[in-house]
Amino acid sequence: MDDVEEIYLPSRNQHQTVSKSSDHHWVSVTHNRLSKRFKISIGVCAVIGVVIFLLVLIVPTLTNNKSTFFTTTTNTVINTTTQTISNSTISTSTTTTSTSTTSTSTASILTTTTSSSTSTSSTTPTSTSTTSTSTSRTTTTTTTSTSTSTSTSTSSTTSTSTTTSSTISSTTAPRGWSNASRMNNARAGHTASVLPNGEVLIAGGNNNVSYSSSTELYDPATGNWTFTGSMNYARTQFTATVLENGKVFVSGGYYNDSWLNSAELYDPLTRTWTLANNMSVERHQHEASLFGNRTVLITGGANTLGDLNSAELYDLLTGNWFSTIAMHYRRAVHTATVLVNGQVLVAGGVQSGSFLKSAELYDLSTGMWTMTGNMNFERWQHTATVLPNGKVLVAGGLGYYYSNGYLINAELYDPLTGTWTNTASMNYPRGKHTASILKNGNVLVTGGYNGIDFTNTAELYDFVTETWTIADRMFDGRYWHTASVLTSDIVLVTGGARFSDYLDGAELY
């Protein structure tokens, strides 16, 4: 444990509020190796949530095309084992539109869905029917394949069966992890943004010696990583928001013992970064929430003065910042989640060393913050994910009630009642993990820190049954990493840290 703490020193300083550390200074990152608390994964999750929300908004236009949409197939197939995937058998599942509208919508937006499954031989011809989240655990081998289509693969051998998990709604056949190619740089505290063209933009972060301004793109078609310009500022624990026009907006962060007020925009067409106007204050470990095509809301975070309750709005049209009313509580490493009704739910976080259970709502039309129900547990370093039913799943984080403070529990926020209810606990405690919503509406949680170790565990939350199931473990334990849902529904996990070991590795689920 001494070793752990020794190695983990920078991180501990980042946590500074953990009981084992008495210093309450934000600033006290020794050796300026790491920046402060890890919020990035949370930020990324928020970004993903925002993106999904936006996608949901777009849905109605797409739903008209639904049938044709799902029958298209891309022939790009990622084989991992023996398996052929062919167009055929499209017919069966088409009608699966059942399930909740939102989940279909998320599915329909994304151009491709993974249909995994397909059995090599044997197989009972279970054509799993639609029912939303039903897992079709029919067979052994799983391979992920990017193919749209409700359809699926006729299995190579005889078999009358066309196993298909009805893609539209669920497609939950068992999946596993495979290594993606490595990033060019090891990094933690970075961001990952899925661009409209399906590429993933990785930006910034830090390793054990320096902060990074480098950015690189992951091309899902080739699996290649390529550098793509550098930000004007190196930064870690900042926010990145994918805008409707395909640009990526980053704000704040931490670098070399200083906090950033700068913001930048990435243009995927020119593959360049340009500075935007500065925020009113420096901050890292804050959150960014996107409203439509016009406004980004920045909330809280921390700088040398401590945790912040201030909020500001960036006008994407004019490039100007506007202050808005401050939150009721100062918060950093909180979550900010755009709800289906357009409000932003801010929950938890840390304030001067105490952990928050309070939550508040921001309404852009009034510019007002309103307190909503408290969570049942104080937490920061947690994740918050909007489910297809509009509820928000909050999971894990660092609190007061579990071994080493890392929480195993999860709770649901119902925007209709403004209340939180406990849902099933995860199988493993964790903080600074990731949570990604899959096309079937289920939530994949990966990695994180549990007070002792950097876990490689992963688990899935089924929003219909409100239960967790353990998924395969990642190859590497990691926290402060990112997880991005590709258009294929494959999840790309990148980087992160494990003790003082900073990872360039990436994995696909």
Ligand SMILES: *[C@@H]1O[C@H](CO)[C@@H](O)[C@H](O)[C@H]1NC(C)=O
């Ligand atoms: C898929 O597997 C088949 C047969 O093993 C192989 O011919 C094909 O090249 C593979 N496709 C990809 C994209 O790896």
Ligand SMILES: *[C@@H]1O[C@H](CO)[C@@H](O)[C@H](O)[C@H]1NC(C)=O
């Ligand atoms: C797959 O389906 C598309 C559209 O239905 C068709 O154009 C294409 O030829 C099919 N490919 C194969 C290999 O059957």
Ligand SMILES: *[C@@H]1O[C@H](CO)[C@@H](O)[C@H](O)[C@H]1NC(C)=O
């Ligand atoms: C994946 O990469 C990790 C190292 O990051 C390695 O330990 C593991 O063996 C790799 N797995 C496979 C199947 O290559």
Ligand SMILES: *[C@@H]1O[C@H](CO)[C@@H](O)[C@H](O)[C@H]1NC(C)=O
């Ligand atoms: C940083 O990490 C690299 C790779 O793990 C290692 O070789 C190097 O010694 C580390 N440097 C410091 C200062 O810890």
Ligand SMILES: *[C@@H]1O[C@H](CO)[C@@H](O)[C@H](O)[C@H]1NC(C)=O
């Ligand atoms: C990208 O990947 C393809 C196929 O995997 C490979 O042939 C090509 O050389 C790669 N390009 C770069 C720039 O790495």
Ligand SMILES: *[C@@H]1O[C@H](CO)[C@@H](O)[C@H](O)[C@H]1NC(C)=O
């Ligand atoms: C950041 O800190 C590193 C390590 O102390 C130092 O080498 C570097 O010059 C610093 N960069 C700036 C811009 O201050």
Ligand SMILES: *[C@@H]1O[C@H](CO)[C@@H](O)[C@H](O)[C@H]1NC(C)=O
């Ligand atoms: C933004 O702030 C930095 C200092 O943090 C300053 O050097 C820079 O000039 C500012 N940029 C603008 C456009 O005000």
Ligand SMILES: *[C@@H]1O[C@H](CO)[C@@H](O)[C@H](O)[C@H]1NC(C)=O
């Ligand atoms: C922004 O969104 C509004 C309403 O959603 C729309 O009317 C407007 O055309 C959009 N502007 C751009 C530049 O996309």
